[in-house]
Amino acid sequence: MSAMQRQSTVGKDVSFERIRRITGYLVGTMDKWNDAKKAEEHDRVKHGLSCGCK
Amino acid sequence: MITKVIKRDGRVVDFDSGKILAAIEKSMKAAGCTASQGAAAVTEAVSRHLDEHYQQTPPKIEEIQDIVEHELMRMGFDEVAKQYILYRANRTRIREANTSLMKTIDEITKVDARQSDVKRDNANIDGNTAMGSMLQIGTAGAKAYNEAYLLTPQQAKAYREGDIHIHDFDFYSLTTTCTQIDIVNLFDGGFSTGHGFLREPQSIQSYAALAAIAIQSNQNDQHGGQSIPNFDYGMALGVAKTFRKAYTNKLTEGLEDFLDTEDEKDNVTKILADVKEATGMSPRLETDAEKFDAAVSEQITKKYNIPQEKAAHLVEVARRRANRKADRDTYQAMEGFVHNLNTMHSRAGAQTPFSSINYGTDTTPEGRMVIRNILLATDAGLGHGETCIFPIHVFKVKEGVNYNEGDPNYDLFKLSCKVSAKRLFPNYIFLDAPFNLQYYKPGRPETEVATMGCRTRVMGNVYDPSREISYGRGNLSFTSINLPRLAIEANHDEKVFYQKLDEMLDLVANQLLDRFEIQASKRVYNYPFLMGQGVWLDSDKLGPNDEVREVLKHGTLSIGFIGLAETLTALYGHHHGESDEMQQKGLEIVRYMRAYCDRRSQETKMNFTLLATPAEGLSGRFIRMDKKRYGIIPGVTDRDYYTNSFHVPVWYNISAFEKIQKEAPYHALTNAGHISYVELDGDTSNNVDAFESVVRCMHDAGIGYGSINHPVDRDPVCGYVGVIGDVCPRCGRRDGEAISPEKLAQLRKQYPDIPTFRGIE
Numbered sequence: 042m043s044a045m046q047r048q049s050t051v052g053k054d055v056s057f058e059r060i061r062r063i064t065g066y067l068v069g070t071m072d073k074w075n076d077a078k079k080a081e082e083h084d085r086v087k088h089g090l091s092c093g094c095k
Numbered sequence: 096m097i098t099k100v101i102k103r104d105g106r107v108v109d110f111d112s113g114k115i116l117a118a119i120e121k122s123m124k125a126a127g128c129t130a131s132q133g134a135a136a137v138t139e140a141v142s143r144h145l146d147e148h149y150q151q152t153p154p155k156i157e158e159i160q161d162i163v164e165h166e167l168m169r170m171g172f173d174e175v176a177k178q179y180i181l182y183r184a185n186r187t188r189i190r191e192a193n194t195s196l197m198k199t200i201d202e203i204t205k206v207d208a209r210q211s212d213v214k215r216d217n218a219n220i221d222g223n224t225a226m227g228s229m230l231q232i233g234t235a236g237a238k239a240y241n242e243a244y245l246l247t248p249q250q251a252k253a254y255r256e257g258d259i260h261i262h263d264f265d266f267y268s269l270t271t272t273c274t275q276i277d278i279v280n281l282f283d284g285g286f287s288t289g290h291g292f293l294r295e296p297q298s299i300q301s302y303a304a305l306a307a308i309a310i311q312s313n314q315n316d317q318h319g320g321q322s323i324p325n326f327d328y329g330m331a332l333g334v335a336k337t338f339r340k341a342y343t344n345k346l347t348e349g350l351e352d353f354l355d356t357e358d359e360k361d362n363v364t365k366i367l368a369d370v371k372e373a374t375g376m377s378p379r380l381e382t383d384a385e386k387f388d389a390a391v392s393e394q395i396t397k398k399y400n401i402p403q404e405k406a407a408h409l410v411e412v413a414r415r416r417a418n419r420k421a422d423r424d425t426y427q428a429m430e431g432f433v434h435n436l437n438t439m440h441s442r443a444g445a446q447t448p449f450s451s452i453n454y455g456t457d458t459t460p461e462g463r464m465v466i467r468n469i470l471l472a473t474d475a476g477l478g479h480g481e482t483c484i485f486p487i488h489v490f491k492v493k494e495g496v497n498y499n500e501g502d503p504n505y506d507l508f509k510l511s512c513k514v515s516a517k518r519l520f521p522n523y524i525f526l527d528a529p530f531n532l533q534y535y536k537p538g539r540p541e542t543e544v545a546t547m548g549c550r551t552r553v554m555g556n557v558y559d560p561s562r563e564i565s566y567g568r569g570n571l572s573f574t575s576i577n578l579p580r581l582a583i584e585a586n587h588d589e590k591v592f593y594q595k596l597d598e599m600l601d602l603v604a605n606q607l608l609d610r611f612e613i614q615a616s617k618r619v620y621n622y623p624f625l626m627g628q629g630v631w632l633d634s635d636k637l638g639p640n641d642e643v644r645e646v647l648k649h650g651t652l653s654i655g656f657i658g659l660a661e662t663l664t665a666l667y668g669h670h671h672g673e674s675d676e677m678q679q680k681g682l683e684i685v686r687y688m689r690a691y692c693d694r695r696s697q698e699t700k701m702n703f704t705l706l707a708t709p710a711e712g713l714s715g716r717f718i719r720m721d722k723k724r725y726g727i728i729p730g731v732t733d734r735d736y737y738t739n740s741f742h743v744p745v746w747y748n749i750s751a752f753e754k755i756q757k758e759a760p761y762h763a764l765t766n767a768g769h770i771s772y773v774e775l776d777g778d779t780s781n782n783v784d785a786f787e788s789v790v791r792c793m794h795d796a797g798i799g800y801g802s803i804n805h806p807v808d809r810d811p812v813c814g815y816v817g818v819i820g821d822v823c824p825r826c827g828r829r830d831g832e833a834i835s836p837e838k839l840a841q842l843r844k845q846y847p848d849i850p851t852f853r854g855i856e
Contacts, residue, residue: 051839055811057823057830059819062804063711067482067487068484075216075714075715076735077718078714080735084746085774086774087776088750088773088775090775
């Protein structure tokens with residue numbers, strides 16, 4: 042391994058964790074979600090707060 | 096005369112006409128016909144036919160069966176032929192189930208979970224591990240057996256073809272879903288896990304440890320999740336014990352230091368006993384502190400001849416230190432509890448227990464200490480600052496207790512918003528919603544509604560109306576209806592839709608009753624913890640060999656549904672998010688199903704309830720089949736999932752306020768459980784006020800149970816927690832990129848929470 046390569050070895054292939062809620066439960070990574078739930082998560086839109094809430 | 100036949104697997108074996116005779120006789124018996132000479136005549140006719148047509152090559156089994164059918168009909172045995180055909184179809188079904196079972200096991204054994212949807216059916220099971228695969232193989236085997244042998248042909252067809260979904264079908268014959276575990280009752284006098292007896296806990300640390308064990312043990316007796324409805328009330332007893340001990344110890348140490356002695360413990364114990372005898376009071380956090388401390392310092396003055404001010408000072412210091420000790424111990428206990436629930440395993444080691452805790456309404460100083468510290472421990476996260484996946488926290492919101500300024504636990508409600516805005520928990524359950532408030536009796540925590548984190552809820556009780564409580568009860572089983580399919584089949588005709596819905600409701604209710612028969616005929620020894628330790632309501636009145644039938648009736652049989660939005664679109668052209676007219680139509684449908692449940696409850700005195708199904712595996716199952724059947728119907732089958740229960744579709748643009756208003760009325764109707772979500776953008780931890788305004792909006796709109804989703808990302812390399820787009824805001828790397836150890840070292844000076852990487856750095 043060259044000095045250059047050795048210099049940047051921390052975190053190679055380490056993914057960001059993205060925690061999401063699935064039927065009430067949290068799941069630490071979406072790798073384990075089934076295909077339908079992945080598609081649903083992908084489609085989720087944000088809800089704006091421009092509203093009459095107190 | 097033929098001598099050989101070819102079996103299904105290709106093997107050639109000797110022909111035996113006796114087998115044909117036996118099958119025909121069986122069919123005759125099933126058809127209620129007793130003329131056995133008829134069977135012999137048909138057998139002879141079949142043999143003749145075979146002799147004429149199969150001189151060259153032996154016949155195949157299927158061909159022989161075709162001939163039997165033909166001869167039965169030709170000779171006028173129509174009813175027998177029908178029975179014979181049914182018998183054949185059933186054998187085929189079982190054979191196919193076996194073949195598909197082997198295929199499924201093959202997939203579980205060989206395919207990477209990332210490539211196999213079967214292995215990701217439940218996101219909590221790691222299908223790539225040995226124990227996860229073993230669990231999945233068991234599941235596949237149980238499902239094949241249950242479908243072939245336990246369902247009626249009508250139920251099997253409806254399940255197989257996706258008219259209905261029987262949840263946790265692998266456990267069909269084995270157990271029930273879930274329970275709200277009353278830990279106050281369970282810990283009283285100690286309990287047994289089946290592997291050893293645990294004495295009644297004596298400190299907050301042991302209370303917390305035992306709470307985790309209780310969840311784990313009960314999870315092994317049931318197929319669903321486990322919840323504690325009274326986490327604050329239960330743990331408060333542990334805090335009280337810890338404080339009492341700490342007060343005694345700190346006072347002892349103080350006296351020993353002051354007197355320069357070594358053994359004042361017995362004297363202090365005696366003093367506290369005397370005070371208790373004289374005043375009836377014991378050392379308690381805050382409660383009656385002044386009065387009690389005065390009585391103690393008076394006794395000290397008397398006993399040791401210490402000046403009054405000095406004695407008062409010693410007591411004051413002891414109390415302050417005991418307070419600090421109890422607080423610190425409680426934090427550590429809560430931290431340990433959360434760590435435990437995220438790392439412990441159950442069910443052959445394949446799962447982390449699905450766990451939930453409800454809290455927020457205990458206003459005692461001890462209860463408040465518990466609530467504050469469980470929130471703080473959750474806020475801090477796990478060892479590297481990771482967000483805790485378990486337990487699901489459910490904060491009970493109640494006016495007069497914690498909702499408004501001036502309420503005793505208002506500060507804790509505020510804190511809960513801050514924590515949830517960062518960590519996604521707690522979720523919120525609203526005790527003031529009319530359908531929850533009707534059960535609420537002040538001072539009786541068991542009448543406060545509690546929920547399983549996923550949404551399952553149990554309150555009403557037609558079996559025993561004097562026990563409309565959450566403790567010790569839960570769901571027995573639930574089955575969901577494919578609502579969009581009924582709408583598609585109805586072809587825009589409302590009347591036809593409701594006829595079909597009626598039929599489906601009957602089918603599901605009867606199937607739930609059939610399953611109940613299996614569950615109810617179990618004995619206490621089949622549920623060693625749930626029933627054996629008295630966790631389930633009234634099970635403490637049963638002996639180990641007793642049938643659980645009667646006590647199980649405290650539980651619920653729930654009818655669920657999916658895809659109200661797609662149903663409305665299929666029937667009328669658009670969904671309830673789009674117009675008030677459709678909202679009325681949607682409410683009509685759900686009200687109709689609820690009325691059905693209420694009617695069946697009255698008829699049977701069993702708790703039939705309506706569930707807004709938490710569809711994980713189900714979200715894709717129905718629509719996959721419906722796409723094949725009906726093709727792509729815009730707004731109905733054009734995605735990969737049906738919309739959850741009564742939700743406004745996740746892809747539909749709507750404000751948080753409107754979404755809450757639309758969904759709230761459905762909460763009142765779905766008495767088996769419900770949840771509404773709001774999706775917020777950006778890092779809500781920077782805008783807790785906005786977060787809280789959504790919670791308040793839910794409360795005021797009459798939502799029963801709700802939670803707020805927002806992105807929570809973490810970079811495991813530099814430990815940053817928050818929203819991460821393409822680039823990590825702290826260390827600047829992209830997904831999967833490496834950074835230099837020098838840069839990491841530099842960042843560490845600034846952010847001490849950066850994890851260390853053994854063997855890399």
